[in-house]
Amino acid sequence: MTGKIGVLLVDDQELIRVGFRMVLEAEEDIEVVGEASGGRAAIEETARCSPDVVLMDIRMPGLDGIAATQSIVQRHPQTRVLVLTTFDLDEYAFGAIRAGASGFLLKDAHRQEMLAALRAVHRGDAVLSPRVTRTLLQHVSPRLGTPAADEGGRLAALTERERDVFLAMARGMSNIEIGESLYVSESTVKTHVGRVLAKLDVRDRIHAVILAHRLGVAGDPLV
Template identity: 75%
Template sequence: MTEQIRVLLVDDQELIRLGFRMVLEAESDVVVVGEAGDGNTAISQVAALQPDVVLMDIRMPGLDGIAATEAIVQSHPGVRVLVLTTFDLDEYAFGAIRAGASGFLLKDAQRHEMIAALRAVHRGDAALSPRITRMLLDHVGPRLGDAPAPAAEAASVTDALTERELEVFLAVARGLTNAEIGDALFVSESTVKTHVGRVLSKLGARDRIHAVILAHRLGLTGDGTEPGGR
């Protein structure tokens, strides 16, 4: 039997939660274990229900999705948070990155995009298509409040990686999935997954979305070119 992904829906609009529930529960590998209409309820529901993934709205009464995400990630590091956002309007969503969110889902996403994003976050893969990655880098970089990393820091990070790990890191930074990286490097998807795990461990990155942000800070998100000296 396929392992089911346990999902907690968090949105202050009941009809939106109902719509998401109908879409998700039509999938054999997804089960909605609970719902919450605000951040405080979401935190208590995570503690009680232990979901694998939280589908988190940002703008809610009381405790918002950013604060709820931070509390959930700190108390339950194994739980992944997939943020509901609209890049053109919802700048608050970028605060969720600092709080520990593992991916973004656009509110106007198609059904297959939502399911793919949910499964990607659950397995630790990217919930960011190349298009969304470019939007993330364009929008998130200036809002994170991080100064560009000095060249010495970039060199230290890249020196810690093997040549193949650096290739994988740069590919992750461009938003490629494990399958796409495998095709590009002529290796199996399982081999890519192993390399990604080692890269995240060496970089101290919680997940792929934070690896993307680190690559942005280090100036390694150009047109796929490797940094000098490698």
């Protein structure tokens, strides 16, 4: 890689890929390293070009984005997947989150929203709005099941401050908001977040939120 964020574009519509490529390649810190028109091609291209982030369409003929996401996450844990959907209540998008995607983005999102989401997912700092996070949890919670013993045991590895950060993340708070509530700097929060994710063995914030609700320690509901 060149120090830029390498992005793989996956969409069965060529015009959509062209539009995204034009937007992304106008940014100095982003490079489109490949394209794919379907799920199987996305898996092959990920193996070939090792992207940092896959911008993944969900509804595609053949192998859909959910199955492709699951395969990519399992085979290439260093690669993040940001799924594309047409509306924020799309069951397919929630399925992709459960498969290991790091977040989802509406196809009609503004240019700056897309760029911010991509950069956030790349740095492992993806934050969905409380409304979207709440909706996500409403969809996945009934299917979470009883937490495994080792999941509960992971909490014991957290320090008191790390647990505070974990619970704040579960409530949908951003790094800035967490810093303000705990009276620490944003950089300190980022350090704590990294340690929390590592100790809990979760890929990113969104999966930490799901784990918190799975364990029943999320506290106040998101508003």
